[in-house]
Amino acid sequence: MKSSPGDGRRPQRADARDNRDRLLQAARAEFDEQGPHASLNKIAQRAGVGPGTLYRHFPNVHALLVAIIGGDVEVLCAQGRELLEHPSPDEALRIWLRAIARHATAMRGLVATEMIAQPTTETSTALAACHQAIHATGTALLGRAQHHGNAPAQLDIADLLMLTNAIAWASEQTPADAGLLDRLLALINTGVPYPHHHESRK
Amino acid sequence: MKSSPGDGRRPQRADARDNRDRLLQAARAEFDEQGPHASLNKIAQRAGVGPGTLYRHFPNVHALLVAIIGGDVEVLCAQGRELLEHPSPDEALRIWLRAIARHATAMRGLVATEMIAQPTTETSTALAACHQAIHATGTALLGRAQHHGNAPAQLDIADLLMLTNAIAWASEQTPADAGLLDRLLALINTGVPYPHHHESRK
């Protein structure tokens, strides 16, 4: 199978590249305003191109979303690498997870679904790369927190990322409650005490 | 505004009641098979009625979902009341939250969105009732766990329910990983150790 033009590869012709950039910009704006149910037709219209052009550049919504979040993933991973120098490994992990959650929230759940979804399905290579990058960065941060911090050894980064995205999703569902994201993140940090705890609080 | 027939009120005529029941059954089956994107047309077809009939009984997808989950909420709350007699208040809370999560997962996220969403918007009274029932049962269970168990006093039941549903949502997104739901639930029970913990594990 030959590579399709929507796979993240940039086209050669200048007008095509312009259109692609304008589409991405329009899509970002439209998703921002309309939420996940933004119409692709409207995105094309906003970018000043026909629907056909949109679908040649991005074969489906999936490809469009992956293209949008690709850059963000880059930024998040860079931030994660910086956080490896943070004095507190635990705090570093916490900060990074919060950054991911905030980003996912800003993207209105699109990211949550796309970024963490298991790469076993026939997702694009671009998505797999995003997934891989986040996963690798998280592994590094978690590993440090496990060796030099208080993170439990059996903790799995995939689960942790999943949980973080779930929280981001939840906080999107209730945009009225601005503090929800941080409250839930704090909740998973402290945890709901397990019945098998040995100390009693009374 | 007079009460619409889709509000959960059962119609008087026998044929209408039959149709309503068959629609609910068909909807449940269709959502089970097709997931959240099931076509309402197909549901009507499956029930052997026209689309008009479906939309007279349930003005929109929302109403249909609320009708479907209404009965389940009843069951969950009954189970919650039984759990108030459970010897371990903490364990009781844990079991109930797991039941909610499993139910939400079975309903493929429909419930998650509908049941927990803030009732400030113009949701139907039936949905508000569901929300209220779950909330009340949760408050009772959490209260007991706070007074006689290890649950922290500042813990909010709304947050806890939200988190539980978020986890249910996440585990639907990755149906391939059957153990995910329980792993994530366990994760919020133990919690990711906070950097301000006083004891070190070394």
Added chain:
DNA sequence: CTAGAGTACGGAGAACTTCTCCGCTTATCA
């Protein structure tokens, strides 16, 4: 600067979706 090759455009439209309207049917009750 020009011409040819081939890339990219964008509208028309196919195949779906949700949801509405309204003439006809049929259950109910006196």
Added chain:
DNA sequence: TGATAAGCGGAGAAGTTCTCCGTACTCTAG
């Protein structure tokens, strides 16, 4: 048994995603 109102369901409006293909433009070679 009729009168009456409640209920039915298909046609279709308005929206969506996505495809096809004739036209127009950009790029490169000469």
